[in-house]
Every structure is written in structure tokens, then in C-alpha cells.
Amino acid sequence: MNDRLRGHVDVLLLAALEAGPAHGYGLAELVRERSAGAFDLPEGTIYPSLYRLERKRFVASRWKTVEGRRRRVYRLTAGGTQELERQRSEWRDFTRAMEAVVT
């Protein structure tokens, strides 16, 4: 399953951030929970993806102290929300077409 995630990590992270700002570990947990454990992201891939999303200005981040620990918290930007919508729409078209052919 994890091999199939390649190329989809960015959109999974954007979708997870839609729920609200979170740090890297929190995002990995959220994706794992939402997929009922099916998507167990290789955790080391999360940060390069987050840096890429930040470079594209789809997410923004800053250090925050939470419960006495300093954490870098990421949040979705307006551009990120638009990008998520675009990717969602593409994904729906793709799954609809796949379903029509495969099932």
C-alpha cells in the first residue's frame, strides 16, 4: 500500500491540514487514523513534502510552544486550499473513470 502512496503524500498532507494547523507527527497520525491504519506514511517522507508545500506557498509554518515543547506547526494557506480543491477534483475524475473501467 505504501508504494502506491508515492506521489500522493502532498495531497494527503494538504487534506490533513484542512482540519486545522498541526505539526509533522500530528499529520502522520491524522492520516493513519483517517485511513484506519491503511496509509502508514513513511514518516521521514513527511518533512520533505512539507518543505515542498511550503516552498510552493501552499502551507506556512512557525515555531510554537505547546505543552512546554517547541514544535513547528503547519497551516494551510489560501493557495493551499485552492490547490487542495483542484487536486480533489482531479482525484474524483480519476476514480470515477477508474471505477467505470475496472468495476
Place this chain on the structure above:
Amino acid sequence: MTIDAYLAELERRLSWTGRRRALPEVKEHLRDAASRHCEAGASPFEAEEAATRDFGPPGEVARRVDGELAVRETRLASVLALVATLTFVFPLYVIPENTLPPASWAEVPADIHALQRVSIGLWLLAGGLAVVSVLLALTRRPQLAGPALVATAIAITVATAAGSAGALRWIQETPSNPNHFLSAPFAALILGACVLAALWARSTRRRLAAATVSG
């Protein structure tokens, strides 16, 4: 591998930028993951082993992190290289033109003339290469900008060397000039900066080449 051993290995493999950006985050991440494994019943040692294993091999993580950060660095460096190349009009033309003593010859000696032409020609070439590196850095394959950046730095370095040699020859021909002390340290400073820029561009290119960049 324990968290401390993992972080030490990751630190060893990451670039300076990667260490500054990623290490504190990875440390917090691994501590969170180990806590989760402890809550699930693992011993502290097992929890750290599981957390570091789930995170992935340090070499692979370092390669991906550095690859992504190098994209941003390369884009910034390309713009800086272009700006720097444009400002080289001062050491290569404006400063010599205003500090070198009036020539005592009717016609510029052939060697000085040749050095001036080489210097200006390479400066124009560096400008062109810097523009190319900016354009390449903005594509989906920014690693292609690496060679153009290195070539820009080399062209500027040689242009500066040729310009400095031309200025020194000019001073030799007119030894009474009191201003030549102004140009020598300045040229040395620029030359040093160019060498540093070339070394930096070379290391960035190596990191970019080693990384899988998805744009």
C-alpha cells in the same frame, strides 16, 4: 537505533541548511513516536527502536530533505548570482575607469587591451549564464541550474582575474598613481567571494544531483 544515535547519524549526513531546518523537527517527531510506542506497551528501548525504524534510514531521509531544501537554495542563489553579476560592472569597469591614472600612451598597449576585452567578454558571458541559471532554476528540474551557476561563478572569477591583471599592468605603466592601492584589495576581496561562491555552488549541485526532486 536509539533516538540519540539516529539524530547523530542524521546530523552527520545533512547539510548545514538541512541540519538547521529539519533536526529540531525530527527530534520532536521521534520523541512523540517513541511515547506512542511506550503507551502501547513497548519498553523505552523498543519504543526508540520502533520510532527510528518507522522514520526511515537516515541516509535516505537526509537525501530527501537536502534535495528539497536545495531547490529553494538554488533558486535564491540564481537570483543572487544575476544581481552579483550585474554589480560587477563596478569592479570591472566603473572603479578602474575612475581610479586608474590618466594614460600616458597614445594607444592602449596590446596586452592591456586584450585583458580588458577578455574581462568584459567574460562578464557578459557570466550575465548570460546567470540569466540561464535563473530560468532553469524556475523549471520543474531546478538541478539543471547547478552547472550554469558554477559556470557563472567561474566566468566572473576569470573576468575579475583578467580585469585585475589589466589594472595592474595599467598601474605598472603609470607608476606615479596614488590610487592603485584602492583597486588591489578590492579585487582580492571580489576574487575570494567568487571562489567561495563557486565552492558553494558546487556543493549545492552535488546535493541536487543526489536528490530526487519532484518539483
